[in-house]
Amino acid sequence: MVLFTLFATFLCTCVLPLLLFLAAVKLWEVYCISGRDPSCKSPLPPGSMGLPFLGETLQLVLQRYKFLKMKVQKYGYIYKTHLFGSPTVRIMGAENVKQILLGEHKLVSVQWPASVRTILGAACLSSLHDSEHKHRKRVSAPFSVTKHGLKARNVIHAKIEENIRKKMAKRDTSDQFKDVLQLLIEHSQKDDEPLRWNVIYSICDTHDIAEIFSKKDEFNPDRFMEGCLEKDSSRFGYIPFGGGSRSCVGKEFAKVLLKIFTVELVRTCDWELLNGPPTMKTSPTVYPVDNLPTKFTEFYDTV
DSSP states (O other): HHHHHHHHIIIIIHHHHHHHHHHHHHHHHHHHHHTTTTOOOSSSSOOOOOOOOTTTTHHHHHEEEEEEHHHHHHHHHEEEEOOOOOOOEEESSSHHHHHHHTTTTTTTTOOOHHHHHHHHHHTTTTGHHHHHHHHHHHOOOOOOOHHHHHHHHHHHHHHHHHHHHHHHHHHOOOGGGHHHHHHHHHHHHHHOOOOOOOOEEOHHHHHHSOOOOOOOOOOOEEEEEHHHHOSOOOOTTTTTOOOOSOOTTHHHHHHHHHHHHHHHHHEEEEEEEEEEEOEOOOOOOOOOTTTTOOOEOOOOOOO
């Protein structure tokens, strides 16, 4: 009897919570996958959805490099996950990234984060695409905060309120219930918006796996003098400024600025890294771990 009691206690304290946890993880994965497009018969890429509600966000934030490396080794260059509250497909590799960058409005659509869409509204100008964006962009109204804009806005509001009062005065209240019923019917006929999946392409990982440069982990600026980029058959193997319609509009200005800065730096001074070659971190952005302490010595005989 004592052994049976101990065994039952062990099951209740150890095995049962473990089974409930595994069941919760499985139900979470089923729930996430249920938001996929039912009209698409293609299978989802391999991957895991992580913990309920949290997904795999914590692993990405705390162990970014190890987490991403493990994912690539286990699932390849395309895999599904759950990051920052949304089901996500993560993509890397020149050919895969090419399809995403050149397939905007066909395969994928760019959108603001959920927090921004909540503030600006789902139908704001920056969230629209194609013909709807062009049509809405042509709408011109004095919504500025200048004197003339505020004065015109008051006139417009007064005219709108006057039109509403006229329509309400002519309205027959006997058909109000019919209108409400019609609204309910129309609402029931609308398709519910499916859960959206995010598609994230990784520029950093694409550079790591591209066969453009040898010894990618070494600091060697001279590699850009060897014409390696011209030898690459895919222009999406090295995309520090993005690509397609989402290519950085200021990339040429950035290149000129960096060239001028580099020329002036080597012309006017010498420098020494006090801690030697730095160890770099990539989350949330690329930065040296030791803040890169450097000693600069000015050339006094600069012409």
